[in-house]
Amino acid sequence: MEKKKIKILIKLVGVFIILNIVLIVFFTLIQEKKLKVVFLDVGQGDAFLVQTPSGKNILIDGGPDRSIVYKLSKYISSNKKKIDLMILSHPDIDHLTGLIEVLERCQVKTIIYNGVKDNHPYFYEWLRQVKDKNVPVLVVNGKQTIEIEDDVYLDFFWPDQECQGQDFDDDNFYSLVFNLRFKNIKVLFTGDITNKVEEELIASQASLDSDILKVSHHGSKSATSLEFLDIVTPDYAIISVGQDNPFGLPSYRTIFNLKTKGIKVLRTDRIGDIILESNGEHYNFFQ
Numbered sequence: 001m002e003k004k005k006i007k008i009l010i011k012l013v014g015v016f017i018i019l020n021i022v023l024i025v026f027f028t029l030i031q032e033k034k035l036k037v038v039f040l041d042v043g044q045g046d047a048f049l050v051q052t053p054s055g056k057n058i059l060i061d062g063g064p065d066r067s068i069v070y071k072l073s074k075y076i077s078s079n080k081k082k083i084d085l086m087i088l089s090h091p092d093i094d095h096l097t098g099l100i101e102v103l104e105r106c107q108v109k110t111i112i113y114n115g116v117k118d119n120h121p122y123f124y125e126w127l128r129q130v131k132d133k134n135v136p137v138l139v140v141n142g143k144q145t146i147e148i149e150d151d152v153y154l155d156f157f158w159p160d161q162e163c164q165g166q167d168f169d170d171d172n173f174y175s176l177v178f179n180l181r182f183k184n185i186k187v188l189f190t191g192d193i194t195n196k197v198e199e200e201l202i203a204s205q206a207s208l209d210s211d212i213l214k215v216s217h218h219g220s221k222s223a224t225s226l227e228f229l230d231i232v233t234p235d236y237a238i239i240s241v242g243q244d245n246p247f248g249l250p251s252y253r254t255i256f257n258l259k260t261k262g263i264k265v266l267r268t269d270r271i272g273d274i275i276l277e278s279n280g281e282h283y284n285f286f287q
């Protein structure tokens with residue numbers, strides 16, 4: 001009798017273990033694939049890492065110094081160090097410098113930039129690395145949509161003119177403006193554009209409507225007009241800005257405009273890295 005009980009008990013335990021394994025496998029299989037965007041705290045500059053549901057890494061700008069690779073190692077396992085797509089919004093040093101280090105230390109598969117030339121040693125160093133590493137470059141000028149993978153797209157809206165090889169006085173004006181689109185969720189990246197660009201974008205009737213806005217030019221008063229916010233209608237605004245920066249950014253006017261429109265503001269100088277996760281229908285922020 002005792003032996004029988006033990007046998008039944010062993011069988012029950014066996015069934016319990018198998019059931020658990022089946023459940024774990026089942027839930028792993030049906031687990032939602034998510035998109036992740038990390039607004040990296042790089043001080044006074046911009047650097048954002050996008051990790052797609054299939055595991056691609058997209059780096060948008062590299063911040064003002066070479067610490068970016070260390071910051072990326074928190075999110076990309078060190079043995080891989082693969083950047084599928086590097087995007088340079090414009091060649092100002094607070095966006096470009098870190099990308100030189102990334103080219104040196106990581107395997108970069110493709111680059112997108114606006115083609116604008118900058119007469120700065122860091123720009124030439126970046127260009128030399130691109131050539132040395134033989135990384136394919138796509139210059140985007142004008143409206144264009146690029147499919148990254150199923151359900152993940154980049155919709156480019158700006159600049160609206162041929163810029164390749166040109167050296168402009170105001171690089172900010174030609175910053176790439178684009179949406180990262182995952183199913184129904186959109187994040188608008190604006191580089192360092194000015195009010196003038198915002199006006200031209202509004203006039204062009206570009207479909208700028210987005211859930212999250214990366215605020216232009218670190219919250220400078222030279223952008224983020226009320227009219228622009230009326231078109232973008234974001235729920236959240238991200239400001240990438242250095243703590244106690246000498247420029248007094250973000251400006252009072254920008255914060256005022258965002259608050260006036262009821263937009264929630266998240267700042268890297270106050271929060272550190274800001275992490276967005278989305279299943280394409282909803283999104284959450286983590287710190």
Ligand SMILES: [Zn+2]
Nearest residue numbers: 045094192217
């Ligand atoms: Zn900047």
